[in-house]
Amino acid sequence: MKLTDQKRMQILDAAEELFHSSGVEHTSMDQLALQAKVSKRTVYNHFATKDALFQAILQRMFDKLAQGGEVKFDAAVPIDQQLRRIAQDEVALLSSAAFLRVAKIAIMQVMQRPELAQLMSDSSLGCKRYIDKFLVDACTAGVLKITDIPFAGKQFIYQLKSFVFYPSLFGLEQQTPAQQAHIINEAIALFLARYQAK
Amino acid sequence: MKLTDQKRMQILDAAEELFHSSGVEHTSMDQLALQAKVSKRTVYNHFATKDALFQAILQRMFDKLAQGGEVKFDAAVPIDQQLRRIAQDEVALLSSAAFLRVAKIAIMQVMQRPELAQLMSDSSLGCKRYIDKFLVDACTAGVLKITDIPFAGKQFIYQLKSFVFYPSLFGLEQQTPAQQAHIINEAIALFLARYQAK
């Protein structure tokens, strides 16, 4: 690998680490250069400003997370099993270190500079990408009975987010895999109690 | 009112305003004194350090919010009506400007300095104070059937928080009263579908 790409990666890695642990504001470019084992001047040769570096970090982290499988509705499989697949994928994402990092950095910035807010709502990660389609298909097949599908989808996702994502984000607690399984089971039970076609 | 109390209030009001709109870090003590129409020295006569001022702000805001009625279970009233009362109170709190302010300021600080995390989990506001007791009573009366009561209480509150609180916190959208009513109705429908005793 070329030296210059190597250095660029060192800078991005260091920035990801420091922005996450200390916050963007509290990370000085001198610290950053030190951690990246690169001269400060080199940092500025790659990124014109601190803000440009910040943008590049967000972009790189989003790209890392953008991949991820889609669960397609299959009438031959019990609905609770399919929902469990979706929920398990989502919980794995929401509790992954990579996702928590980008979320923390992004949310801190958004709260400080509200003009960046749509940055967050625009970005579609995880099951948010396909859950509406899944629910439509399940309704069409007569397995579920939902009047407001986007709303019901949010209800399902928000269950997972509330129990798994926000507590981790605010540094309150992490869940054990057993707790995660319980959260998933209860979210599905709640959802099916309301929306399963009888 | 004595001049000194007047000045103190001006300082706290200015700090609340600026800490909210610009963040604690981005608010300088010079700006703050200007906005409060008070000399900078006077700020320091009332509050030894910026951090002391920040603590005082949080305390004042919490005190403002601490009051709020408790809904007690009443076997003579339909359960959905009672849950609606609880949800309405909670949504009113979660979407109030006062609550959003203190939450935003507190959360920004917590995310920057994770050692303050228990500050948030300790503080019990809104229906979190009494919902467990309410659910226990409802189960005892045979109206609801819940195995894990604290978990179920969280499921209910989290519905409201997810739809009302977080979107406002991140500056994404505000709900109209009609939308709020819809959110409340659906949260209750979801909850009762799962937990109402048959």
Place this chain on the structure above:
DNA sequence: GCACAAGTAAACTGGTTAGTGCAGTTTTTT
């Protein structure tokens, strides 16, 4: 009305930080 508590403006201290300029070294390309 006097004494003291509180407020004021402005300059200052000491520290931090984003970003630049430069002279010299190493790596890559041709």
Place this chain on the structure above:
DNA sequence: AAAAAACTGCACTAACCAGTTTACTTGTGC
């Protein structure tokens, strides 16, 4: 091997900011 591109270390600027000092004025209680 020579030219170009990238990296390095270090000193520098210009700005910002928490908190202090000083010399002075205004409000309050007795």
